[in-house]
Amino acid sequence: MGTVAVVGVGLIGGSIGMALRARGLAKEVVGVGRDLASLEVARERGAIDRATTDLARGVAEADVVVVCTPVGRVAEDVRRAADSAPPEALVTDAGSTKRAIVEAVEKSPRAAGMFVAAHPLAGSERSGAAFARADLYRDRVCVLTPTTRTPPGRLRRARTFWSGLGCRIVEMGPAEHDEVVAFTSHLPHALAAALAGAVPADWHPLAAGAFRDCTRVAGADTELWTAIFRENRGPLMNAVGKLQDRLAALKYALMNDDEEAIRRWWSDARSRRASFEAQQPPSV
Secondary structure (H helix, E strand, C coil): CCEEEEECCCHHHHHHHHHHHHCCCCCEEEEECCCHHHHHHHHHCCCCCEEECCHHHHHCCCCEEEECCCHHHHHHHHHHHHHHCCCCCEEEECCCCCHHHHHHHCCCHHHHCCEECEEECCCCCCCCHHHCCCCCCCCCEEEECCCCCCCHHHHHHHHHHHHHCCCEEEECCHHHHHHHHHHHHHHHHHHHHHHHHHCCHHHHHHCCHHHHHHHHHHHCCHHHHHHHHHHCHHHHHHHHHHHHHHHHHHHHHHHCCCHHHHHHHHHHHHHHHHHHHHCCCCCC
8 A cells, every 4th residue: 555644643543553564555654643752652562664743744655644633633634634645645534423524624625536534433442552453443344434526546445445454344425424323332432421420439349340341431532532522413412312212211111110111121122232243243
């Protein structure tokens, strides 16, 4: 893939760099960031070959640019990268929301002609290049959200790039993506944080596996998830409403001591969980 510039070398960007280098897919991986100390961590971990805090310089010779900055900055960083990268370069991203990013990028004709929006569904409650892994994307879904303005050649290259990291490719529109991940990703994070916040700290000695598993992602970065919630607030509000309806049904069944309603409520959830498990690849 020639030279790949990773803009934002944290967990996501660092894992992209490690996967590229482990699989021998890039001639050089350039890390672009704001903090040289953090970039040095990425270099020591083997995520990048060299580092710079100058975005224009970092992407100047790139064949592929991957923007992995927080969602509120992605569109601007994509536009800046497109302005400085060679005109034939592919620019893609790893943002957890898509509609607002795509709409903002497509206001720039040059950026629109180089950009393919992407969301690799992989991550961790931990952050930073220190926790990056070369296998983070193996057998994970990466959603591409092309529009009518996406050049077919760039889309083909984006498929090749993300599948080269081990991803399974799914394509859908940006708005549909945001609606789906509001339920499948953003709502679970909100629920984990709500549960963690509802249990008093002095009760933690009595909390065991269920509490640990259900609240794991509540340990994720606050600023990251604040930005994601704001960026996708409409679909997330809808998802929260559906969850409230689901909890209200349980509350009503409990109020009436309705054994059969409680059983149906749980059995429906159990069958949906089984369906989810059956669709997961063996390595996930």
